[in-house]
Amino acid sequence: MKIAIAQLNPTIGDITGNAQQILEVANTAASQDVRLLLTPELSLCGYPPRDLLLNPKFRESMTTQVQQLAQQLPLSLAVLVGTVTRNTKAELAGGKPLYNSIALLEGGKVRQIFHKRLLPTYDV
Numbered sequence: 001m002k003i004a005i006a007q008l009n010p011t012i013g014d015i016t017g018n019a020q021q022i023l024e025v026a027n028t029a030a031s032q033d034v035r036l037l038l039t040p041e042l043s044l045c046g047y048p049p050r051d052l053l054l055n056p057k058f059r060e061s062m063t064t065q066v067q068q069l070a071q072q073l074p075l076s077l078a079v080l081v082g083t084v085t086r087n088t089k090a091e092l093a094g095g096k097p098l099y100n101s102i103a104l105l106e107g108g109k110v111r112q113i114f115h116k117r118l119l120p121t122y123d124v
Contacts, residue, residue, distance in 0.1 A: 001035050001036065002032070002033055002034045002035055003034065003035070003037075003038070004029045004032075004034040004036070004037050004038070005037075005038045006022065006025045006026075006029075006037055006038065006039045006040070008021050008022065008025065008040055008043055009021075010040070010042075010043050010045075010046040011046050012045070012046030012047070012048070012049060012050075012052070013045065013046055013049070013052050013058070014046065015044055015045055015058075015062055016065065018043060018045065018046060019044060019065050019069050022039055022043060022044070022069060022079070022081060023069065023072055023073065025037065025039075026073050026074060026077055026079055027074060029077060030074035030077045034077060035076070035078065036078045036079075036080070037078070037079045037080070038079075038080050039079065039080060039081050039082055041100065041102075041116075042082045042084065042100065043081060043082040044065060044066065044069075044081055044082060044083040044084075045058070045062055045083065045084060047082075049084070053084060053098060059086065059098070062083050062084055063085070063086075066083055066103050066105070067110060069081065070103075070105040070106075070110050071108050073105055073108075075107060075108065077106075078104060078105065078106040079104075079105045079106070080104055080105075081102065081103045081105055082100075082101075082102050083101050083102070083103055084098050084100060084101060085098070085099045085101040085103075085113055085115070086098060086099070087099050087115075099116065100115070100116040101113050101115050101116065102114050102116075
């Protein structure tokens with residue numbers, strides 16, 4: 001099994017452009033018989049996203065883009081994409097509202113989402 005690490009330079013806030021970078025690298029990886037491609041932490045929104053995470057439309061755009069990206073990726077390739085997801089339990093328990101996540105995209109679908117414990121907000 002070939003595994004590759006995508007060396008990307010995502011632009012903070014450019015979800016569409018970052019998704020395009022991921023797609024281009026994924027197509028190259030698939031052409032080289034890679035089966036699993038890893039992208040950097042928060043590769044979809046750029047790192048660190050800071051106060052952009054406070055914007056609901058920005059967060060919704062990431063959710064939509066993850067779904068679209070899953071459908072556009074080569075079917076022979078699984079890709080782990082760094083993103084932000086909503087913590088629905090936080091509304092009930094009073095925790096942090098967002099997760100620093102990685103989405104497993106495979107076969108045209110979002111197969112699973114894994115959460116990191118800390119989301120880099122630093123000075124926000």
